[in-house]
Amino acid sequence: MMEQRPTSNAEIAQFFSNIAELLDIKGEEWYRVRAYRRAAESIAHYPEEMIILRERGRLEEIPGVGKAIAGKIDELLRTGRMEFYQRLQSEIPDGVLSLLGLPGVGPRTVSLLYNELGLVSIPDVELAAHQHKLRDLKGLGAKSEERILQGIQMLHRISGRHLLATALPVAEEIVAALKDCQAAQGVTPAGSLRRCAPTVGDIDILASSARPQEVVDHFVSLPQVSEVSSHGDTKATVYLDSGLQVDLLVLEEAHYGSLLQHFTGSKDHNAALRGLARQQGLSLSEYGFQHEDGSVTSCATEEEVYGTLNLAWIPPELREARGELEAAREGSLPQLITAEDIKGDFHTHSVYSDGADTIEEMALAGMARGYSYIVITDHSQGLGVAGGLSADDFARQWAEISALNGRLAPFRILSGVELEIRTDGALDLPDDVLVQFDVVVASVHLGLSQDEDKMTGRFIVAMRNPHVDIIAHPTGRLLGQREGVAVDFQAVVEEAAGTGTMLEVNAQPNRLDLDGDLARKAIGAGVMLALGSDAHHAEGLGVMRFGIATARGGWAEPANVANTLSCEELMATLKSGKA
DNA sequence: GCCGTTTTCGGCCCGACTGTTTTCAGTCG
Known part of the structure; x- marks a missing residue:
């Protein structure tokens, strides 16, 4: 074979x-x-x-x-x-690499564990630690052994990373609690949270203060803290009851820009930045720039940090060492889309299928957010588990939408459907029904383990249908639960560009699908993005912020995102058929 | 191992905190 x-x-x-x-x-x-x-x-x-x-x-x-x-x-x-x-x-052996995942264990310690004790897996290490074999290794002691054991138990408790939407409220609570400390100023979340990464491994918070030690002491004694991992003059790391790790770093205000830049990361971005500084004979750290004569220039703002290196200020979502430094130097950074640019939501559910709120409640929530339209996209019949609708059900829904539009004008409810692309590749409603919707959003929920050829074929059939406007959550990934489907994404993007089909950036915190990288690929191929909250209740429209953040991570400008169109522009675009 | 508008060789990213140390290596972000 x-x-x-x-x-x-x-x-x-x-x-x-x-x-x-x-x-x-x-x-x-x-x-x-x-x-x-x-x-x-x-x-x-x-x-x-x-x-x-x-x-x-x-x-x-x-x-x-x-x-x-x-x-x-x-x-x-x-x-x-x-x-x-x-x-x-x-x-x-390959398994030895997994030992690097243990907190406090790096390459040197792994080498010891493997070469001295022959340990090749985390369970091996756990057993050896219980037998007190680790404390006799050179450079390790009882404390290291205990720490490694605790690290393993922590891994058992929490598997990996936390959703941005989970970590954000926790971070906001800690920030609020830190502001109670009189010595603390400028308390703000940084790290992957500020970069709006889909998941965060820990929460980074920074503050400026003339008396850093007081702020750090206040931090480690907060009631939310269940364990203090490290506690220094300017820095501390703690664990919360939920298992979330929170790092705090405090410096004087004059260093604030340098500190914020440093602590926002990413690690790769910072490493690249330090490389640039080196080329100019400077050494960059969280304190500022050190010149060759040893003097240090600290930056009160991030603009100064980037400016010193002849770079434009770089939005946090772009700081992943994926070409943003070059763009900042050439002045070609994108003018990223913002929440103010969003005029509507392309993906929402109502009580007609598996939503919790009525169409009117969803519409009112959209109006409250300042939108001028939302698209109601209840499931089609093929998705029985979600109460999918038949053509007759949709006819009733259209009548209700029409009546509501009379009352809520100029706000518009657009009639839509989340159309199931069936496992055999066929669409779940006939063309003579599809043509009657304002917006058709097609997606897969069934047969997700099909092979790449089959799955890619299903998407392509859908995109070639002239009535399908958007492919929703194209990879089907669920963060922390399920990898995306096997699909030839390059082929999907090319077909989307060729047929003028939009690809969704689904804003559900556990989807964020497309992700930033794929969204950027799609944009590069000339595909228009459509942001959808996929809200199943009125409050759910609020997750749009995560979709916007994801699109920003994909370098999206307003012109790349259909939600920036007015309702009239959108309808005109859709009526003129696909590009 | 890569790389060059000072370099084809000699550089290459920085600092805090911890533990086991008696002056520092390892880890982390």
């Missing part, structure tokens, strides 16, 4: 990421390790497929990929294997 060859950029990147960690555990020189890490990151987010670049001999155009790594990519694509990687694997 043919061995499955890694071909996607993500799969190829994984090899180099593993190599970096294996070399790190082996004690290889840090810069070489970093080179592999950077290459992996670069490959994972490169807009073109490695397989194409290889054919054209253009692999070395990728930043961070030189002769040696290009050769390894070539070998991998040609033979499906990589000699160098296999040699490393023979020295260190």
